[in-house]
Amino acid sequence: MIDWTTRLARRASTTPDLIGGILALAGARDLINFSGGFPDPSLFATDVVGDIARKLIENDAAVALQYSSSEGIASTREALADRLAATDGRRPADAELMVTSGGIDAITLIAKSMLDPGDVVVVEEPSYLGAVSGFMAFDPTLRGVPLDGDGLDVDALATLLRELPTPPKLVYTIPDFQNPSGRTMSVERRTALVELCRQHGILIVEDVAYSQLGFDDAPRPSLWSLGPDVVVQIGTFSKVFFPGVRLGWAVGPAAVVAQLSIAKQNSDQCAGALGQRMLEEYLRAGHLDEHLPLARALYRSRASALTGALERHFDGLATWTVPQGGFFSWLHVPGVDTMALAVVARESRVAFVPGSGFFAESRDNEHLRLSYSRISESDIEEGVVRLAAAVRSLRETS
Known part of the structure; x- marks a missing residue:
């Protein structure tokens, strides 16, 4: 027998399978699952989407069932440009916009297009583990900048820039309802970050996966709207349409976008045309605008249920962020190795994501992420009770 593991690329030994473990639990029904950032299936507009798909197959098969260009179907990109004009207050030129196969595809395309081995990429600490592992596959040097209640610490970034011999290639940030912390960058920080990166010639990668899922109507300018010359905004419709079509922008x-399109030619070539046309028709008919208030209300209720359960059962055991949007709360459990806690919690049929994978540079085993997006309020309460018991059990035996 040939040991194929000896033939793997060197990068394979340093790329952890963190997302695989989360996705493996996507269909689990025998546990209370706080792990994945999955949208609730009850929000999927199956009747509307089914009708759209049927009409496209009947009337537009030559486009909807065919390959598309790597940058995306022209009419779909036009609909996306209209959407950005409404949400961000700026309509991109045709050459500034492309369709991607979700957010992680965009991260991979940016890394493939921008990074040589050893190039510095700055990420928030903590940061989305898919981005951390996605960048790591291209052998950069990852540097972390801390978060606080106002998001990425721009002063800390400025200090880091003074220490580095050359500016980083990229700064990656999730300014709205960040994954995993749930925190949101203040308007002042957004302006300061754009100006700092413009001054140093650094490309900002702005991930807006959760920006449409705020629990209030407070206006928050996107980084791209503030600095279209130094920002690539990447987004996904997985959270607000449905993830089965794997679409983003x-x-x-x-x-930069031209090079991302070339890079896509050598990956999956193009995003699926049927999904693009379905999304386009969904947007043009106003269905997303009708859907978003329902989604925000559901996730707001579940976030409130989680916060209340933590207040009742985790007082003195941990501290946590109170989400104002998105899918996540971030817990600090002092003195507890959350990797070990995950094993104990699974014995009680509870799953969450330990925090260590969200750190690119620091070592931190005392945090964990809870996602409330796909759990009923009764299960949230019971899951927090079980998790608190697991923390106490682990502390008693340590």
């Missing part, structure tokens, strides 16, 4: 400087 990248919008930014035309020269």
Whole structure:
């Protein structure tokens, strides 16, 4: 027998399978699952989507069932540009926008297009583990900048820039309802970050996966709207349409987007045309605008249920963020190795994501992420009770 593990690329030994473990629990029904950032299936507009799909197959098969260009179907990109004009207050030029196969595809395309081995990429600490592992596959040097209640610490970033011999290639940030912390970057920080990166010639990668899922109507300018010359915004419709079609976008400087499109030719070539046309029709008919208030209300209720359960059962055991949107709360459990806690919690049929994988540079085993997006309020209460018992059990035996 040939040991194929000896033939793997060197990068394979340093790329952890963190997302695989989360996705493996996507269909689990025998446990209370706080792990994945999955949208609730009850929100999927199956009747509307089914009708759209049927009409496209009947009337538009030559486009909807065919390959598309790597940058995306022209009419779909036009609908996305209209959407960005409404949400961000700026309509991108045609050459500034492309369709991607979800957010992680955009991250991979940016890494493939921008990074040589050893190039510095700055990420928030903690940060989305898919981005951390996605960048790591291209052998950069990852540097972490801390978060606080106002998001990425721009002063800390400025200090880091003074220490580095050359500026980083990229700064990756999730300014709205960040994954995993749930925190949101203040308007002042957004302006300061754009100006700092413009001054140093650094490309900002703005991930807006959760920006449409705020629990209030407070206006928050996107980084791309503040600095279209230094920002590539990447987004996904997985959270607000449905993840089965794997669709997102990248919008930014035309020269960068052109290279992302070339990179896509050598990955999956193009996003699925049927999904693109379904999304386009969904947007143009106003269905997303009708859907978002329902989604926000559901997730707001579940976030409130989680916060209340933590207040009742985790007082003195941990501290946590109170989400104002998105899917997540971030817990600090002092003195507890959350990798070990995950094993104990699974014995009580509870799953969550330990925090260590969300750190690119620091070592931190005392945090964990809870996702409330796909759990009923009664299960949230019971899951927090079980998790608190697991923390106490682990502390008693340590």
